[in-house]
Amino acid sequence: MPDTDRTRVAPIAVDAMGGDHAPTEIVAGAVLAVREHGISIVLVGAPRQLHEALATHDATTEIPIVRAEEALEMNEGALASLRRPRSSIAVACHLLRRGDVCAVVSAGSTAGIVTTGRLRLRGQPGVLRPALAVALPTVPHRTVLLDAGANAEVKPEMLVQFAHLGAAYAETGLDIEHPRTGLLTIGSEAEKGNKLAKRAHELLSSAPGLDFAGNVEGNDLLTGVVDVVVTDGFTGNVALKTMEGAVRYAFGELRSSIEEGRLAKLGALLQRGRIDGLRHRLDPEAHGGAVLLGLNGTVVIAHGSSKAKGIAAACVLATSLAAGGTVARIGERIAATPRPHRLW
Amino acid sequence: MPDTDRTRVAPIAVDAMGGDHAPTEIVAGAVLAVREHGISIVLVGAPRQLHEALATHDATTEIPIVRAEEALEMNEGALASLRRPRSSIAVACHLLRRGDVCAVVSAGSTAGIVTTGRLRLRGQPGVLRPALAVALPTVPHRTVLLDAGANAEVKPEMLVQFAHLGAAYAETGLDIEHPRTGLLTIGSEAEKGNKLAKRAHELLSSAPGLDFAGNVEGNDLLTGVVDVVVTDGFTGNVALKTMEGAVRYAFGELRSSIEEGRLAKLGALLQRGRIDGLRHRLDPEAHGGAVLLGLNGTVVIAHGSSKAKGIAAACVLATSLAAGGTVARIGERIAATPRPHRLW
Numbered sequence: 001m002p003d004t005d006r007t008r009v010a011p012i013a014v015d016a017m018g019g020d021h022a023p024t025e026i027v028a029g030a031v032l033a034v035r036e037h038g039i040s041i042v043l044v045g046a047p048r049q050l051h052e053a054l055a056t057h058d059a060t061t062e063i064p065i066v067r068a069e070e071a072l073e074m075n076e077g078a079l080a081s082l083r084r085p086r087s088s089i090a091v092a093c094h095l096l097r098r099g100d101v102c103a104v105v106s107a108g109s110t111a112g113i114v115t116t117g118r119l120r121l122r123g124q125p126g127v128l129r130p131a132l133a134v135a136l137p138t139v140p141h142r143t144v145l146l147d148a149g150a151n152a153e154v155k156p157e158m159l160v161q162f163a164h165l166g167a168a169y170a171e172t173g174l175d176i177e178h179p180r181t182g183l184l185t186i187g188s189e190a191e192k193g194n195k196l197a198k199r200a201h202e203l204l205s206s207a208p209g210l211d212f213a214g215n216v217e218g219n220d221l222l223t224g225v226v227d228v229v230v231t232d233g234f235t236g237n238v239a240l241k242t243m244e245g246a247v248r249y250a251f252g253e254l255r256s257s258i259e260e261g262r263l264a265k266l267g268a269l270l271q272r273g274r275i276d277g278l279r280h281r282l283d284p285e286a287h288g289g290a291v292l293l294g295l296n297g298t299v300v301i302a303h304g305s306s307k308a309k310g311i312a313a314a315c316v317l318a319t320s321l322a323a324g325g326t327v328a329r330i331g332e333r334i335a336a337t338p339r340p341h342r343l344w
Numbered sequence: 345m346p347d348t349d350r351t352r353v354a355p356i357a358v359d360a361m362g363g364d365h366a367p368t369e370i371v372a373g374a375v376l377a378v379r380e381h382g383i384s385i386v387l388v389g390a391p392r393q394l395h396e397a398l399a400t401h402d403a404t405t406e407i408p409i410v411r412a413e414e415a416l417e418m419n420e421g422a423l424a425s426l427r428r429p430r431s432s433i434a435v436a437c438h439l440l441r442r443g444d445v446c447a448v449v450s451a452g453s454t455a456g457i458v459t460t461g462r463l464r465l466r467g468q469p470g471v472l473r474p475a476l477a478v479a480l481p482t483v484p485h486r487t488v489l490l491d492a493g494a495n496a497e498v499k500p501e502m503l504v505q506f507a508h509l510g511a512a513y514a515e516t517g518l519d520i521e522h523p524r525t526g527l528l529t530i531g532s533e534a535e536k537g538n539k540l541a542k543r544a545h546e547l548l549s550s551a552p553g554l555d556f557a558g559n560v561e562g563n564d565l566l567t568g569v570v571d572v573v574v575t576d577g578f579t580g581n582v583a584l585k586t587m588e589g590a591v592r593y594a595f596g597e598l599r600s601s602i603e604e605g606r607l608a609k610l611g612a613l614l615q616r617g618r619i620d621g622l623r624h625r626l627d628p629e630a631h632g633g634a635v636l637l638g639l640n641g642t643v644v645i646a647h648g649s650s651k652a653k654g655i656a657a658a659c660v661l662a663t664s665l666a667a668g669g670t671v672a673r674i675g676e677r678i679a680a681t682p683r684p685h686r687l688w
Binding site for chain 1: 455528530531537561562564565567579582590591594
């Protein structure tokens with residue numbers, strides 16, 4: 001870990017007020033990240049609440065608090081971030097912009113974090129739109145899926161940039177040397193898909209600096225056939241949630257099958273540990289969350305329902321991306337590509 | 345089964361030349377459908393090949409053959425159906441149009457079947473576009489997802505019609521009395537989604553004759569929260585294939601977990617039957633396949649990789665839809681709705 005010193009110098013700002021279980025579980029997660037992973041943390045939020053929460057862990061001297069007057073509610077839309085300039089996520093982004101922290105972690109509403117991040121951190125030079133990336137649990141390497149929901153409407157040119165953002169994530173966060181990119185669509189042939197996918201296929205095929213492997217389909221997402229999968233934020237979000245739902249369904253069905261069985265019960269007891277382990281590995285919380293790529297700073301969005309372990313995992317992910325220099329790598333990749341024509 | 349007589353009178357046309365395992369497994373599936381389910385079948389394809397295949401089952405006298413000179417290849421696109429007017433799927437659709445059969449079953453290329461079906465059977469009066477519907481294995485009722493891939497680009501008005509097509513399927517094929525429809529998008533609030541989803545939400549909210557339950561997300565597809573889920577064919581196809589891939593992944597991981605375990609092996613042995621049963625239930629082949637709705641006749645598209653059991657299941661599904669009067673019910677529903685303005 002050559003970058004340990006650096007990550008020790010610049011802590012991670014954790015938005016303590018975002019998430020279904022804020023601030024209690026967020027604070028607990030921060031304590032876990034400090035004590036178990038040696039990560040340096042700053043908590044952002046309502047000081048009294050956070051002090052009390054830290055006190056229950058005897059951690060008031062371990063983790064500093066930065067005051068934020070307000071918080072975005074989980075059900076507030078993107079506009080709330082404009083109405084609340086002193087929200088905890090806005091203050092966290094401000095710290096990142098100033099260089100006081102090396103990354104931001106929040107379990108708040110995705111729309112609110114995306115809007116606040118774009119407003120406070122601004123897009124990196126040349127980046128048309130930041131995108132939300134998720135690392136799927138494939139083997140031997142994870143597969144980066146993006147956009148997972150930041151942009152419901154995109155232009156084909158943005159998908160080419162998403163490929164670069166995802167490749168930078170794969171290189172710096174997942175140690176994949178020459179990431180291969182696939183385009184999510186509904187058939188392997190170049191002409192399959194909607195207008196967006198067809199045009200994106202053309203652009204990706206001739207894009208310099210990318211190893212484009214062609215089209216992939218929904219059933220390829222978890223096979224590890226490519227390292228990066230690009231799509232628009234609408235399709236990506238539907239695919240990601242469908243995947244989560246399908247895995248949950250499969251395990252739910254498995255459980256009822258086991259409970260129905262007679263002789264099978266013994267087998268179930270013998271196997272429970274394995275199945276629990278697997279379920280944990282497929283659990284989105286265990287992955288650390290989604291990463292907002294293309295901004296002037298690393299922002300990790302943990303699942304809204306994250307508890308302490310999920311928050312700690314998000315802090316580990318944020319540390320590794322900051323230490324790996326993901327933002328700088330994106331800058332290099334985008335600078336090396338021809339700037340697209342004005343799109344709007 | 346009040347309609348048994350009727351289904352006995354009009355047989356089902358099975359396209360014997362479509363599918364990865366055509367004609368051997370298709371013929372085997374037809375034999376299974378005749379012998380185990382009492383379904384009357386006509387095989388369409390190359391007579392000599394089909395006669396030979398039937399002979400291996402001693403079934404040459406049980407199932408009549410209708411000659412088709414040509415066949416669509418699995419990898420041929422939609423245009424092939426125009427180039428091959430005497431393909432087995434074209435002849436099967438012709439028989440359906442003439443009323444010689446009550447439904448068509450094919451495991452051929454989806455694009456080819458959709459194009460041929462539209463050309464030969466024509467859309468029902470007032471139907472803007474036929475859609476591909478799949479019944480997902482939810483409990484207590486299956487959930488109809490459409491469009492699963494027939495139309496990569498749609499207009500919002502088409503999603504309203506898809507809701508009627510899906511509701512007719514739910515009523516006639518799944519015995520659901522008052523089907524509730526959801527719109528697949530990326531958030532529960534009305535304003536979430538891309539332009540198509542937002543406009544479709546508005547139209548669905550005020551559409552007469554529909555029980556619109558609002559937006560659903562990818563993780564709702566397998567919870568049975570609604571009876572019908574509408575979306576465009578691009579998103580629907582990605583979601584469907586993602587679901588299949590995720591379930592396959594979950595079971596694959598489960599298997600390796602089991603194989604890794606020591607003590608767990610005994611448990612695995614005790615449970616294998618249950619897990620196999622569950623896997624079968626989630627297997628798309630077991631569902632009978634997708635249904636092309638909105639044409640003047642019932643067309644069931646079995647999975648391209650279908651073997652005998654999958655083909656037989658498709659024949660059972662086709663029989664129940666034909667007997668249930670799905671086409672007539674769609675006609676009633678579309679006739680009762682205001683005709684949309686000219687869209688192109």
